[in-house]
Amino acid sequence: MRLKSIAMLISGVLIWSCQNVEKETYKFQISDLEPQLKKLASDEFMGRMPFTAGEEITIGYLEDEFKTMGLEPGNGGSYFQDVPMVSIKTIPSSDMIVRSANETVILEGLKDYVLWTQRTDSLVSFENAEMVFAGFGIIAPEYGWDDYKNIDVKGKIVVVLVNDPGFGTEDEAFFKGNTMTYYGRWTYKYEEAIRQGALGCLIVHNTIPAGYGFNVIQGKWNSPLLYLDERGASNYTPAFEGWLTLPTANKLFEMAGFDGRELLAKARKSEFQAIPMNLKASSSMKVVADYDISKNVIAKVTGSKNPDEVIIYTAHWDHFGYGAPDETGDSIYNGALDNASGTAALLALAKAFKTDAQPERTVVFLAVTAEEQGLWGSAYYAQNPIYPKEKTVANINMDGINPYGKMKDVSLIGIGQSDMEDLLNVELEKVGRYSAPDPTPSAGYYFRSDHFNFAKIGVPALYFSNGIDHFEKGKEYGKALEEEYVQKYYHNPSDEYDLSRWNLEGAVEDVQLLYEVGKNLANSDTWPKWKPNSEFRAIRESYMK
Known part of the structure; x- marks a missing residue:
């Protein structure tokens, strides 16, 4: 009986050991990274x-x-997935001229604003393009929100605020409060402006609601930007996208006869309607476009x-x-x-x-x-x-x-x-x-x-x-x-x-x-x-x- 008990104990220990070996997992070390x-x-x-x-x-x-x-290749027999892209280098003119009925202001590129384009024409320009303040530039049916209601912005420049109306309200039921929704993301604002047929879209930068300083945006000035190669598609491409510094935007609001703080307060309300600024802007950009293939790298177990x-x-x-x-x-x-x-x-x-x-x-x-x-x-x-x-x-x-x-x-x-x-x-x-x-x-x-x-x-x-x-x-x-x-x-x-x-x-x-x-x-x-x-x-x- 004693030998049998010992044998059973050893067997149990072996089973337990095997189970624990099976449960062991890879333990990462600094040397792995x-x-x-x-x-x-x-x-x-x-x-x-x-x-x-x-x-x-x-x-x-x-x-x-x-x-x-x-590891095995992740794409059939290849470790790569081709990503057709276009590199667009925008070389903007050094300034943008903005005119009202009584005043002309020359804005300095890089310092006051940053522009780029997705168009691949060798020269992209706009002359006396009308400017419209479109609040946050959002259409959000689930919130009963439409900043583009009752206005046609085709061929015009829309000026919009960064983030979304909920920021700073502490009301989590209102555009999720301080948590940015996709409506607050700069990419959405350009996408919506494109859907509206705008000539261009300028986002008013503000460090806190943006989450980064204007220096981050300045990195796009006169630099090549990448996009997916969509040759053959019939998608509308605006003349430009860009940002304004907050002081520059306030200067333009003042030219238009508005108070920046009052505009922000109005833009936070669902009944807000886009406001023509009675300003006209002119500038141009040289463009160099290069098509090429970048690659995702992919492997599998x-x-x-x-x-x-x-x-x-x-x-x-x-x-x-x-x-x-x-x-x-x-x-x-x-x-x-x-x-x-x-x-x-x-x-x-x-x-x-x-x-x-x-x-x-x-x-x-x-x-x-x-x-x-x-x-x-x-x-x-x-x-x-x-x-x-x-x-x-x-x-x-x-x-x-x-x-x-x-x-x-x-x-x-x-x-x-x-x-x-x-x-x-x-x-x-x-x-x-x-x-x-x-x-x-x-x-x-x-x-x-x-x-x-x-x-x-x-x-x-x-x-x-x-x-x-x-x-x-x-x-x-x-x-x-x-x-x-x-x-x-x-x-x-x-x-x-x-x-x-x-x-x-x-x-x-x-x-x-x-x-x-x-x-x-x-x-x-x-x-x-x-x-x-x-x-x-x-x-x-x-x-x-």
């Missing part, structure tokens, strides 16, 4: 701008890394049980290349945090999924192009998916990883959108951490990274950024770090990998979270859903019968 991050953020990659030598170096490096890890069902991890590989030099003379926009770090995390996750036991569902790793120019790489993928949206379980996106050390929290972007946040919260609870709402909801980060294009086609998407509740120094310290990044490093040559201020211990923990969420989904039959109040729920339900 740092070498790739340093490489991608180095001057060797020339700022990773699409259509440059920097792109060729970057996509070649990513392909080599995926091959070395043993095929699932063992449900290989046709996929979880897609995304990160954008691109940044701005060479640009205006900073005060030190540095002109390479290395984009270490944005987004060499996310791309390094994508590679680390690919390695983990390849190293661990084969997942039941296919896991795809998609490094997209031209995010900085308008989310174009992910937009093209969403319009031309390699894996059908009906079979795409979820998207997990990375746009910057935590460089500040361990945090107790993560900032959940787009809280209340989908079941993906619930899956994340389960993993956070396991390690004694928590999720918190985006500390700057007015900045509209949910609409500013590649997960948004998956959401637009109904695929539940998860995106979080590093939190602000620093493990040792608390929330005020963490918040100050975030503010410093926006002021000093965001979209500047100074966004470099700097050991004196970077600490990847927190990044490792966040990547582990992203891995656990994706791994659990990849080894289950769960299909995450959108929350009842999400604007993307109906899209998903329309094809997931």
Whole structure:
């Protein structure tokens, strides 16, 4: 009996050991992230701008890394998806002339305004074009809102305010209060102006509701911008898009006989109607257009049980290349945090999924192009998916990883959108951490990274950024770090990998979270859903019968 008992005990221990071996998961280390991050953020990659030598170096490096890890090509036999694009360099004249019946003002380009165009004609100009103040430039039937009612703006310049009417009201039922809706995003305002047939659209910049300074917008002056190649389409293209500084806008409002504050108060009311400014503007732009093919880079680990069902991890590989030099003379926009770090995390996750036991569902790793120019790489993928949206379980996106050390929290972007946040919260609870709402909801980060294009086609998407509740120094310290990044490093040559201020211990923990969420989904039959109040729920339900 004694021998039998011992044998049974040993057998039980062996079974327990096997079960625990099966449950072991890949544990990330700083060494999984740092070498790739340093490489991608180095001057060797020339700022990773699409259509440059920097792109060729970057996509070649990513392909080599995926091959070395043993991942399969994600697009048939290729690691690439061609993204047809056009690079449009706008060379604006140095000024814009604005006239009223009694006064003429000459606005200085770059200082007072920034313009660019999507037209590919060699010269784009406008002469004495009428200007109309169109409030926030929004048509939102669900809020009973129409800033373009009772006015025809075809062939005219619309001047609109940044963000949406809810900002600053603290009323979460009114355009979600301080949380930006898509109606507040600058891309929407241009899209709506195009639908209205406007000649051009000028957004009035204001740092707090915009979420960034005018210096970020100035980076577009006289710089090549990328768009999807839509030759052959019959879409209307306006003469220009652009921004005005707030002082410049107030000057124009005064010329038109308006008070800027009174206009803002009127624009916040649903009964607002667009107001002709009785001003006429003139300027011109030379244009150089180059058509070319950029590339998304894609690899996969095929699932063992449900290989046709996929979880897609995304990160954008691109940044701005060479640009205006900073005060030190540095002109390479290395984009270490944005987004060499996310791309390094994508590679680390690919390695983990390849190293661990084969997942039941296919896991795809998609490094997209031209995010900085308008989310174009992910937009093209969403319009031309390699894996059908009906079979795409979820998207997990990375746009910057935590460089500040361990945090107790993560900032959940787009809280209340989908079941993906619930899956994340389960993993956070396991390690004694928590999720918190985006500390700057007015900045509209949910609409500013590649997960948004998956959401637009109904695929539940998860995106979080590093939190602000620093493990040792608390929330005020963490918040100050975030503010410093926006002021000093965001979209500047100074966004470099700097050991004196970077600490990847927190990044490792966040990547582990992203891995656990994706791994659990990849080894289950769960299909995450959108929350009842999400604007993307109906899209998903329309094809997931």
